[in-house]
Amino acid sequence: MNQDARTLTLDEIAERLGARLEGDGTRRVSGLATLRDAEPDQVAFLANRAYLKDLPGTRAAAVLLAPGHAESCRVARLEMDNPYLGYAGLSRLFDPLSGRTPAGIHPTAVVADDVRLGVEVAIGPQAVIESGVELGDEVVIGPGCVVGADTRIGPGSRLHANVTVCHGVVIGARAILHSGCVIGGDGFGFAHDGARWHKIAQLGGVVMGDDVEVGSCSSIDRGALGDTLIGDDVKIDSQVQIAHNVQIGDHSALAGCVGIAGSTRVGRHCMLGGGVGLSGHLTIADGVQVTGMSLVTNSILEPGIYSSGTGAMDxxxxxxxxxxxxxxxxxxxxxxxxxxxxxxx
The missing domain is CATH 1.20.5 (Single alpha-helices involved in coiled-coils or other helix-helix interfaces)
Incomplete structure (x- = not known):
């Protein structure tokens, strides 16, 4: 980012984060960095005790930290009980994509005549918006995206470059879809006659709630009959495969390379570590955490932390x-x- 593009005073940062400031509130900063790398015009943060050793020598203008670590800080302090949550808010203050993208339709975009557009919609170069699509206010469609027929995308959502949203998909408000992800592709459905496979048409769709984020090159398949359902505030990392008719409850998070087979139901507030695999037709209760590289072949009906597999060894x-x-x-x-x-x- 251009460091001159956005500067904030420490008073402004403290107010936006709800932090308690100890130091000169008029000092202006223009970016965010680690304790070790921060320059005098940047803010640093401390959310992990492993980096406490870097606190006394930091050159940052101020440090976002928990009150219990204030003694070792020799610069201005932004104190919060949950500094990692504060870091999330601080990062958005300096995010170059946080500003509004200029509205308008690029001349090379192809937009069907009956598409319904909200106010301040931006459609980038070479994007294709098919018939019957509805885009809410301030939706951003990046370069090369395809939005299939009869799809609805809620207000404030952003599709980065080369996202494919297939026909009949419903996406809620403020979604973020990263490059290369595919929403609503066909599920893996085939019948075998003893000699060859016969495709089963996938007649359902995908319905995503509000505030969902999907990482690059992830796939969420459409339902075979009913819909694949993704709840509100679900966070999905890159290279994740979600099969047809899966249901994922609100506020759950899936790390990279998770694979979920068809018709499995994942509850609310669940966390699946990197490389976790869930077999089909399972039920995962609310509040379940599955650690990385675990294979789940039976339903989990009680909240808690679950693991399988063995760590690397000689x-x-x-x-x-x-x-x-x-x-x-x-x-x-x-x-x-x-x-x-x-x-x-």
């Missing part, structure tokens, strides 16, 4: 453990016989 040790794993059933049977013999004796 190959020779892994090979020995793999042999022992194959022996577990025999060991369990032998142990049961010994316990039974012990009780009989």
């Amino acid at each position: 190959n020779a040790q892994w090979r020995r453990n793999a042999v022992r794993f194959k022996q577990l059933d025999d060991i369990a049977k032998r142990l049961a016989r010994l316990e039974k013999a012990g009780r009989s004796g």
Whole structure:
């Protein structure tokens, strides 16, 4: 970002974040950086104790931190009980995309005659908006995007370059769809006659709530009959696959490379770590956290933290453990016989 494009005083930052300022509120800053890299015209933050060692020597104009870390800070302080949440707000203050994109339709865009546009809509170069589409106020459609027929996109939503939204999709307000993601592609549905596969037409759609964000190159498939449902405030990382008729509850978050098979229901406030796989037709309760690289093959009906798989280890040790794993059933049977013999004796 051009550091001259936006400057704020520390007083203005404190007011917008709801932070308590200790220091010169008239000092102006123009950016955000780490404790180690910050310049005197930037704000730094401390949200992880691992970086506490960098606090005394920072050159930042001010540091956003928790009150308990104030003693080691030698510059102005912006104190908040949850500094990581404050960092999220601070980052948006200096985000070059946070300003309004100039409204208008680029001359190379193709927009059907019956498309309904809200006020201040921006449609970029080479975008294609098909018949029956409705775009809400201040929607931004990036270069090369395709929005399929009869799709509705809520106000304040932004599609970055080369997003594909297929026909009959409903997207709520303030959605952010990153480059390369596909919303509403066909689900993986085929019937086999013993010799070859026959495609099952996917007749449902995708319905997304408000404040949803989808990372680059992620896919959310349309339903086979009913709709695939994504709740409000769901956050989906890059390269995630969500199959047909999946339902994801409000405020859940999915890290990179998660894969969810068809018709599985994920509850509210769930967190799925990177590389998690969920089998089809499962139910995951509200408040479930599944750690990275876990495979879930049965429903989880109680909130909590769940894990599967093993961490990386020396190959020779892994090979020995793999042999022992194959022996577990025999060991369990032998142990049961010994316990039974012990009780009989």
